[in-house]
Amino acid sequence: MTAANPPAGVPDPDFHERLTALAEKRMAAGEVYGEAAADPVNLPMIRHWAAAMGDANPLHTDAEAAAAGVHGEIVAPPAMIQVWTMPGLAGPAGRPESAGSPIDDVLAALDAAGYTGVVATNCEQTYDRYLRLGERPVPATRLTGLSGPKRTALGEGYFVTWNVTWYSEGERVAEMLFRVLKFHPGERKTTPDTRQPYPLGPAVNDDTAFFWEGVARGELRIQRCADCGELRHPPGPVCPSCRSAGRTYVVASGEGEVYSYVVHHNPPIPGWETPFAVAVVQLPEGVRIVGAVVDCAPAEVGIGMPLRVTYRQKDDNLILPLWVPRET
Incomplete structure (x- = not known):
């Protein structure tokens, strides 16, 4: 204290x-x-969670594979622990x-x-x-x-x-x-020639610098393993498939569709007016990326909605990749 x-x-x-x-x-x-927990640990919820997280471990969803495994039965992914007792809209456990x-x-x-x-x-x-x-x-x-x-x-x-x-x-x-x-957000003073500083800027490091350099150039860059060629996002230091530390990138098309989304109402977020939609966007290149959906009402956002990337200046030093509806 x-x-x-x-x-x-x-x-x-x-x-x-x-x-x-x-x-x-x-x-x-x-x-x-x-x-x-309002509901017991159950297979449908595990399936939904595993699909959203990209968890393909058959011990969590395949009864036959799980029976032959070390547990002898289906078990829930450990990282799912918070899901079972998360509060709903009506309060704890609904x-x-x-x-x-x-x-x-x-x-x-x-x-x-x-x-x-x-x-x-x-x-x-x-x-x-x-x-x-x-x-x-x-x-x-x-x-x-x-x-x-x-x-x-x-x-x-x-x-x-x-x-x-x-x-x-x-x-x-x-x-x-x-x-x-x-x-306490307070009030930030700016001069007439400057934008109000965006308070939630990204952390830029050796793994992510290439991505933000691309954003500044109007490019949506996806990290690619220099050895096996697998694409991955978010970027990281080592390929999850072949464990190579060699890295390069490809420039994505900038198109995608809503894979999943939430509408944020509370708490207030500095730099944003609530409510606003945040989507997990499925790219045709095979990876997913998270971003806010703008230029449309949150109620219009839905699964499968076609999107395209746009780049918006948030302050004098930061540009963010956001997503807007794409005409089909």
Whole structure:
């Protein structure tokens, strides 16, 4: 816990002390158990998740292959653990009547004080065993950290950390550490000759520099293995197929179609007006890329919608590849 003066833009001088006291109370409470999964672990949900993630492991979907495997039966992908108990629109596990979790009022207090911006900074999962069909895992959440206020490139904010542990049939099956930055967007001053700086610029490194250099030239570049020729996105240091570190790229056609999408309503995102649609775009080159769909209402976006890439200047230094409807 970091003691500090109240951050700029927060009128209540006692806010930090009250927030700290609230967080300490919630941390002292330890684990708070939620509702068991509304639906048991089931094959249809596994199939949908595996298709969306490109997980072709037959141990998760093929009964015959799973029976001959080490588990002797179908098991759920470990990384799917959070899916089973994610809250729906009506509340945790789709149930309006719920006690909530120990982080709810801490996050609500930050929202009320103007810390409406949010970005996830850490997600670390540990798996103890696989879930089998028919199990109903139970989540237990505990608040484990509050740090701030801290100055960041996005604005002053607090880092909030919590852990979720899932239990099934009396034993722990998985745990997740999750951390977000709740920040105060504030107002950025600009001169008449400059654009307002875009607050969520991409991280550019040795693996991604070629992509953003292409965007600046109006090219949608896809990484290709220099040895086996496989295309991959997002880009990475090593080919997942042949493990070669040799890399080159191809320039995609710039066309695609909506493979999957979400419409973002809340929380507010700096630089964007909600609601807006974000799609997983299937490219004819065989890879998928994530991007916002613009120049149409979110309600018009649908699976299979033909798109083409467009490039929009977000500030004086950043151009983003976005997607617009394509006439067929």
